[in-house]
Amino acid sequence: MFKAERIQRIKEIIFERKQIDVSTLSTLLNVTEVTIRNDLEQLEKSGFLTRWHGGATLNSDLYPEQSIPGAQAAFPDISFDKEKDEIGQIAAKLVEEREWIFLGPGTTSYYIAKSLSKRQNLNIMTNNFYVSYVLGGNPSINLQFLGGKLDHSGMYTIPDDLQSHLEHIYLNKSFFSVDAVSIDGGYTLSDVTVLEIIKTMKAHCSETILCVDSKKFAQRAFMKLGDLTFAPSVITNSQVPQEYHEYYLKHGIRVFTSYDLNLLNL
Amino acid sequence: MDHFEIRMKDVIVPSMPESNIDFYARSGEITTIIGENGAGKTTLAKTLAGIITKTSGEILINDTSIDIHSISSARRHGIYMLQESLHIFPEKHIMDNLLLGIEPLIFHNRLFNPPKEKKEAVCRSMLKLLGLDLDIYQMIDHLSQGEKCLLQIGRILLCQPRILIMDEFSASLTEYEARRIINVLNVLKEDGICIILISHKYSSVIRHSDRIAVVHKGQITETFALRELGKQEFIRRLLTFNQDFFYPKLKHKPGKNLLTVKHISSGILRDISFSLQEGEILGIAGLVGSGRTTLIQAICKERSIRSGEIIYHPLLERSGAISVLPNESIQDLLFQDKNISFNITSSNVYKASRFHMLSHQKLDIYARDYMDRLSIRKASCHIPVTQLSQGEQQKVLIARALHQNSKLYILDEPSSNLDMTTKSELYNIYNALLSRGNSIILISSDFSELLGMCDRILLLKSGEQLGIYPADSIDNNIIYNLIDKWGNQNEKADSI
Numbered sequence: 001m002f003k004a005e006r007i008q009r010i011k012e013i014i015f016e017r018k019q020i021d022v023s024t025l026s027t028l029l030n031v032t033e034v035t036i037r038n039d040l041e042q043l044e045k046s047g048f049l050t051r052w053h054g055g056a057t058l059n060s061d062l063y064p065e066q067s068i069p070g071a072q073a074a075f076p077d078i079s080f081d082k083e084k085d086e087i088g089q090i091a092a093k094l095v096e097e098r099e100w101i102f103l104g105p106g107t108t109s110y111y112i113a114k115s116l117s118k119r120q121n122l123n124i125m126t127n128n129f130y131v132s133y134v135l136g137g138n139p140s141i142n143l144q145f146l147g148g149k150l151d152h153s154g155m156y157t158i159p160d161d162l163q164s165h166l167e168h169i170y171l172n173k174s175f176f177s178v179d180a181v182s183i184d185g186g187y188t189l190s191d192v193t194v195l196e197i198i199k200t201m202k203a204h205c206s207e208t209i210l211c212v213d214s215k216k217f218a219q220r221a222f223m224k225l226g227d228l229t230f231a232p233s234v235i236t237n238s239q240v241p242q243e244y245h246e247y248y249l250k251h252g253i254r255v256f257t258s259y260d261l262n263l264l265n266l
Numbered sequence: 267m268d269h270f271e272i273r274m275k276d277v278i279v280p281s282m283p284e285s286n287i288d289f290y291a292r293s294g295e296i297t298t299i300i301g302e303n304g305a306g307k308t309t310l311a312k313t314l315a316g317i318i319t320k321t322s323g324e325i326l327i328n329d330t331s332i333d334i335h336s337i338s339s340a341r342r343h344g345i346y347m348l349q350e351s352l353h354i355f356p357e358k359h360i361m362d363n364l365l366l367g368i369e370p371l372i373f374h375n376r377l378f379n380p381p382k383e384k385k386e387a388v389c390r391s392m393l394k395l396l397g398l399d400l401d402i403y404q405m406i407d408h409l410s411q412g413e414k415c416l417l418q419i420g421r422i423l424l425c426q427p428r429i430l431i432m433d434e435f436s437a438s439l440t441e442y443e444a445r446r447i448i449n450v451l452n453v454l455k456e457d458g459i460c461i462i463l464i465s466h467k468y469s470s471v472i473r474h475s476d477r478i479a480v481v482h483k484g485q486i487t488e489t490f491a492l493r494e495l496g497k498q499e500f501i502r503r504l505l506t507f508n509q510d511f512f513y514p515k516l517k518h519k520p521g522k523n524l525l526t527v528k529h530i531s532s533g534i535l536r537d538i539s540f541s542l543q544e545g546e547i548l549g550i551a552g553l554v555g556s557g558r559t560t561l562i563q564a565i566c567k568e569r570s571i572r573s574g575e576i577i578y579h580p581l582l583e584r585s586g587a588i589s590v591l592p593n594e595s596i597q598d599l600l601f602q603d604k605n606i607s608f609n610i611t612s613s614n615v616y617k618a619s620r621f622h623m624l625s626h627q628k629l630d631i632y633a634r635d636y637m638d639r640l641s642i643r644k645a646s647c648h649i650p651v652t653q654l655s656q657g658e659q660q661k662v663l664i665a666r667a668l669h670q671n672s673k674l675y676i677l678d679e680p681s682s683n684l685d686m687t688t689k690s691e692l693y694n695i696y697n698a699l700l701s702r703g704n705s706i707i708l709i710s711s712d713f714s715e716l717l718g719m720c721d722r723i724l725l726l727k728s729g730e731q732l733g734i735y736p737a738d739s740i741d742n743n744i745i746y747n748l749i750d751k752w753g754n755q756n757e758k759a760d761s762i
Contacts, residue, residue: 001627009631028634089701093516232512238641238694242687249686254512257691259698261668264635266618266628 001031007039009266014049014058016264019082021055050079057082078107078130083213083237086258088112090235091175091211094256097121102174102201103131105156105194108211110134112175116141125171127197129155151193158193166204174205176231180219181212183247187230188221195223207232214239229253269293270328272314272429272460277323279313282306285484286323287313291477293428293460295491296451298472300465301481302685307464308350310481311431314462315347316340344428348435351597352414354406361389361402364421372424392420396450410555412443419450430454431462436471442553442711448474466685472504511686513718514693518545518700524582524674525565525705530574533560534729537574540722542674547696547706549720549737551713551745557729558709562590562676565707581673586614589667591660593678593709599663600651607633607647609662613670636665640695657688664695675699678709693719713745 001009009029014020022040026033040056043049049056057080088111095101095116103109103126110130116122120140126132127146135141148159159165176198178187187210189195202208210230214237228247233254240257248255274289287310291297301307312318314325316337324331327343334340340347355363365372365385372388373380389402396416406414415435422430436444448471451461455476465471472478480488492500521544530538535557542548552558563569565576566588582588592599600609611618611629618628633647640661644654651662660680667675681689696706696719710716716723717737725732725748732748 013631013635024638028631028638030630030634090516090697093518093701096517238639238691242643245690246687249511249690252512254514255690255694256514256516256697257694259695260639261695261698261702263639263668263671264632266631 001029003039006031006035007043010036010039010043011048012266013264014043014056016262017082017260018080019055019057023054078110081107081111081213082260083215083239083258084108084111084211085114086237086260087211087213087235088115090256090258091209092116092119094173094209094233094235095119095122096172099123099172100125100170102126102171102205103128104174104176104198104201105151105154105191106177108177108213109175112211125169127157127159129157151191154191154194156194158197162197162200166200169204171201171205173207173209174201175209175211176201177211177213178225179216179221181217181228181244182220183218183228183244185220185224186227187225189223189225190221192223195225198225209233209235211235213237214241217241217244269458270428270460273326273329274310274314275324275326277313277320277325279309279318279320281309281318282484283321287484288486289314289479290489291429291460291462293458294455295476296455296461296463296474297477297479298463298465298475299479299481300472305481306484307481308433309484311347311433311462311464314340314429315345315431317347341425344426345431346422346425346427346429347431348415348418348422348433350433350435352411352418354414354418356407357405359403359405360393360400360409360417361385363406363417364389364392364402364424368421368425388424392424395423395453396420397446410443412446415443416447416450419447423454427459429460429462431464433464434466435463436465444471478504511689511714511718513715514690514697515719516697516701518697520545521703522579522581524579526577527565528574528577530564530571530576532564532569532571533557535560535564536729536731538726538731539574540724540731540734542705542707544703544705545700546722547700547708547720549716549723550707550709550726551711551716551723552709552726553711555728556726558678558726559593560729561726562592562678562707562709565676566590584673586670587673588676589670589672589674590676591663591667591678591680600659602652603650605648605650606637606642606644606654606662609651610636610647610665611669613666617669632669633665636668640665641691655688657684657691660684660688660692661695664692668699672704674705674707676707676709679711680708681710681712681715717741717745 006029010025013025013028022033022036025036040049040051044051047059049058084107087108091112092115098121100123103112103124105128107130109128113131113134117134117138123142124135125144125146127148132143132145135143146157146159146165148157150157179190180188208231212234218241229251234248235256238257238259245255271292274287276286276288278286289310299307299310309318313320316334316339319335325334332343334343355366369380373384386402393400393402398413398416435447455461463471463475477491478489479486490500490503495503523541523543525542527538527540538561540548550558560569564571601612607630610633615624618625618632630647637644637647642658642661651659654662681692699706708716708720720737722734723737724734725745
């Protein structure tokens with residue numbers, strides 16, 4: 001395949017899929033990863049995409065972000081992550097009207113909020129500024145924000161006394177993300193305060209749902225939240241390693257995986 | 267028949283050089299080999315039946331080593347294997363299917379064809395043993411899968427086997443048919459035949475076995491038997507295999523009405539009505555002979571309807587808008603000697619053509635894209651489909667349907683023979699299909715699957731619509747009781 005043609009193909013593919021990793025592109029086009037990297041570098045220079053370790057994302061100004069009437073557009077600091085976006089869409093389907101939902105810290109919650117932003121009659125509690133930013137513009141969503149000290153890096157608050165805050169509160173579902181997952185190490189987080197928030201919220205919630213994009217598998221972070229059986233439901237992507245998928249099912253954990261079926265049109 | 271034991275000792279086969287198999291089974295028992303896809307269950311059985319030649323180790327019957335190096339040498343020792351796919355003589359009647367080629371073995375008459383009366387008598391007694399009420403001159407093509415499978419067993423029984431191996435026989439059968447075969451096997455077991463079944467963990471078959479051997483990565487990791495553990499403990503062990511499956515059910519926003527079926531009658535169907543919306547998954551619960559296939563044919567306009575009407579939304583009028591994955595063996599649905607790429611893109615080659623010229627490069631890009639999205643984990647799109655596992659073949663079929671951009675997917679028993687992980691993957695693919703505004707009609711005799719995944723369930727019994735229920739308002743028992751009386755009779759066997 002000639003270079004010009006290949007670059008054209010890469011452009012088409014990234015335009016359809018928004019985000020792709022080098023190895024997938026190399027199998028799709030049947031050329032080596034080195035070639036793909038060179039091509040991506042050229043495309044990055046031309047401003048078409050942004051490269052990250054192992055892959056590339058389409059630059060967001062090239063495709064129109066779905067404008068949400070009454071709600072805010074994309075949060076300026078967050079770069080588009082397709083896997084988290086897919087997880088957000090699935091999580092939003094699990095949210096039913098008039099339920100009380102907690103959205104935890106992290107950018108995954110931002111994507112859940114984005115998928116929820118057009119809905120009505122939702123009750124949402126959060127300590128995540130991203131979430132309040134997205135949902136704040138929708139008056140038909142009842143939003144409870146937990147105040148406290150701001151964590152600058154994660155844009156969430158650390159409530160002073162969460163236990164007493166929640167004393168008489170019960171929620172239906174809460175969504176959290178973790179930093180790393182491994183079979184021996186369980187779920188791990190690098191932030192102690194987030195870990196405390198998750199543990200406290202779990203006790204006040206009838207269902208805890210963990211959102212783990214597939215990049216986080218087979219890794220370990222600083223502190224352990226719990227075993228892989230910590231939450232009865234897990235949302236992840238189709239690229240979840242087989243052994244994890246099997247482990248979850250064997251332990252009676254419901255696994256939602258996203259499949260992107262918006263197909264290529266060359 | 268005398269009591270005997272068969273043992274495989276340190277057997278090594280070419281395809282799994284690093285694992286040696288130690289296997290044990292005895293006469294008068296049903297031994298079930300269970301394991302994941304590709305764990306080596308079939309390899310083990312094929313070695314025993316002489317289809318695969320072992321490189322080392324020995325096979326012993328009652329501690330005397332026997333030489334098995336080919337199918338015929340295995341048969342000399344009375345070892346017969348029924349393979350996963352059906353092997354019948356099409357367009358022949360039942361008697362021919364039972365007897366062709368094995369007459370000398372039965373009648374010990376090598377020169378002349380045995381007398382017709384004798385042949386008829388042998389066949390009639392065999393049909394009686396199998397519990398089949400059929401005419402021996404009936405053509406085999408019109409029989410159900412279960413009856414064909416029974417006839418295959420009959421054919422082997424005529425050869426007087428000592429060891430009968432059956433590979434995933436329940437795969438293409440409904441639960442009712444599988445039970446019927448289990449009943450026959452139980453009779454054979456009493457006669458002192460050693461029966462070896464190959465199955466998945468989640469199959470209902472394992473409830474009926476006396477001994478379980480778990481295969482993992484080519485080795486037997488665990489065995490236990492009813493007679494050693496006692497009934498209670500044995501069942502407890504079985505239960506650990508049969509944990510509840512948690513279905514990843516998502517609620518999708520229903521859209522336009524895609525299909526409305528109004529009081530249709532066709533074939534055995536009488537007065538069926540339902541409607542289907544975008545983003546909805548409708549389950550059809552019914553046993554064999556309930557008219558499920560007729561209903562599919564009527565929807566696909568392959569069969570005329572006597573009365574009533576079917577209203578299609580304009581979106582369904584386009585060709586390729588309805589995809590059917592029928593309940594046939596996957597082998598019949600794929601182009602066996604072609605590669606993955608061909609099999610996926612064959613539904614719409616125009617998508618990769620320009621001015622009537624076909625670009626193979628584009629076809630391959632499409633194929634690799636589907637493989638990536640549906641996680642068909644293979645290195646190349648050029649390997650033949652025969653090398654894929656069942657679950658992957660099923661995914662290839664879904665990719666093919668996706669490639670023609672179908673709107674309505676009719677799936678007939680799509681996950682009857684898949685392991686848990688593949689099942690879960692498929693269910694999530696359904697979710698992705700539904701969230702794109704497609705609709706699914708899911709036909710299954712696994713009622714818990716219907717309850718777990720569907721929005722509404724239509725109950726069919728011998729062509730009649732027993733009702734249509736939201737899936738969250740009913741449970742397994744209600745369906746069983748509504749659908750058939752034998753559900754009650756066999757409850758004891760089921761309650762395990």
